[in-house]
Amino acid sequence: MGRDRLLNPDISKALHFKTTQTKKGFSVSLTGAFEAEPCELRFPERIWEAFPGKKALMNELAYICTLPTPAILKYPAVAYNTPKPAFFDFYHHCFNQAIPNLVEEISSEKADTVHHRFNSIYRRFSVEKSDDRLPAIQGWDKKTVVLPFSFGKDSLLTLGTLKKLGYRVILVKIDERVLPRGQAIKKKMAKRMKTQFGFHCHTVENEIQLLCDYQVLERPETRLHQVHIYFVYFLALIPFCYYYQAPLIVFNNEFHHNLMRLHKDDYLCCHRYMQSREAVRGFADMTEELTASQVSIGNLIGVLDNFAIHRILHEKFPHLGQYQVSCHMEMNEYKQWCHGCYRCARAFVFFLAMGIDPFKMGFETSM
Numbered sequence: 001m002g003r004d005r006l007l008n009p010d011i012s013k014a015l016h017f018k019t020t021q022t023k024k025g026f027s028v029s030l031t032g033a034f035e036a037e038p039c040e041l042r043f044p045e046r047i048w049e050a051f052p053g054k055k056a057l058m059n060e061l062a063y064i065c066t067l068p069t070p071a072i073l074k075y076p077a078v079a080y081n082t083p084k085p086a087f088f089d090f091y092h093h094c095f096n097q098a099i100p101n102l103v104e105e106i107s108s109e110k111a112d113t114v115h116h117r118f119n120s121i122y123r124r125f126s127v128e129k130s131d132d133r134l135p136a137i138q139g140w141d142k143k144t145v146v147l148p149f150s151f152g153k154d155s156l157l158t159l160g161t162l163k164k165l166g167y168r169v170i171l172v173k174i175d176e177r178v179l180p181r182g183q184a185i186k187k188k189m190a191k192r193m194k195t196q197f198g199f200h201c202h203t204v205e206n207e208i209q210l211l212c213d214y215q216v217l218e219r220p221e222t223r224l225h226q227v228h229i230y231f232v233y234f235l236a237l238i239p240f241c242y243y244y245q246a247p248l249i250v251f252n253n254e255f256h257h258n259l260m261r262l263h264k265d266d267y268l269c270c271h272r273y274m275q276s277r278e279a280v281r282g283f284a285d286m287t288e289e290l291t292a293s294q295v296s297i298g299n300l301i302g303v304l305d306n307f308a309i310h311r312i313l314h315e316k317f318p319h320l321g322q323y324q325v326s327c328h329m330e331m332n333e334y335k336q337w338c339h340g341c342y343r344c345a346r347a348f349v350f351f352l353a354m355g356i357d358p359f360k361m362g363f364e365t366s367m
Helices: 002-007 045-050 055-063 069-073 088-103 112-117 153-163 180-197 207-212 229-235 238-244 275-288 307-314 341-355
Strands: 016-019 025-034 036-042 077-080 123-124 144-148 168-175 199-204 247-250 260-263 266-272 296-299
Touching: 016 055, 016 069, 016 247, 025 055, 025 207, 036 207, 045 238, 055 088, 055 229, 069 112, 069 207, 069 247, 088 112, 088 260, 088 266, 088 275, 144 153, 153 180, 168 180, 168 229, 168 238, 180 199, 199 207, 229 275, 238 247, 247 275, 266 296, 275 296, 296 341, 307 341
Parallel strands: 016 077, 077 123, 144 168, 144 247, 168 199, 247 296
Antiparallel strands: 016 025, 025 036, 036 199, 260 266
């Protein structure tokens, strides 16, 4: 009897996620032991309307967008009205690999404790396996690529390089709805970039991220919400690949994320696993399997370190470098840099090292 209760806990006391298709994407609501109003993941309407694999993609995104929620809320059971995702094991492998990264800066969290909590959660799905698949289409254009875009140095250098090589680049920005001031600044920059260069930047609005935000959930500080966003960065781009017939999503992860580091609690693993070469290879394999080998993932800057990326961007593509934003910009009154984080300090020093006036790059005070 005790073992049965362990393997099949009372699901009425679980978290219940309900996924519903909408006009521009889908929504997820949370009921049961904890309740939250429906939050939506929204694509541009014409992109979503034309996408032929809605159900298959919803099955994956609905799960990955809420993967850390029960661990953050510390609930032992969760139920979904969607099928078990096709890449369930890979999602969990990545989450477990990334846990030492996530607890590094949180003094109250230990890797072993988080590992146990995450892996002991009971998860129930509507069915164990779905037959939904993304269809094969014709007319893929090898000179068109989709680029997840953030206005950081990495995506700006990747954009400049791809344009120099003659590619048509489809820019997609993910708005996670948790950094409103930063997003407002990027929205203005996207408008200016379109006027100056003709680059149009699409936006995917991911309200579901709020269901993983520890402040919204009124829980202690944690970084567990940072793993699944990398899956969203390519899964949410697949409808754009189909719409523009672009067979490649180009990531922009720099070299130092691959370097091994001794983390807290004596865990030896990559500096940032979800941006490591191993993880990106896994993303590529997953994307090819999901899209019947029609779409893959590449990374142009994976051999470059931080300073090299800054230098190449500002020496070869200074017209794009002026748009660089590398911090969150939420708790200050500055226009482009917060002037209070290590990213800003590093960029300020790099500009000086390259002989570039930081004040011409948007800095307003000395660091």
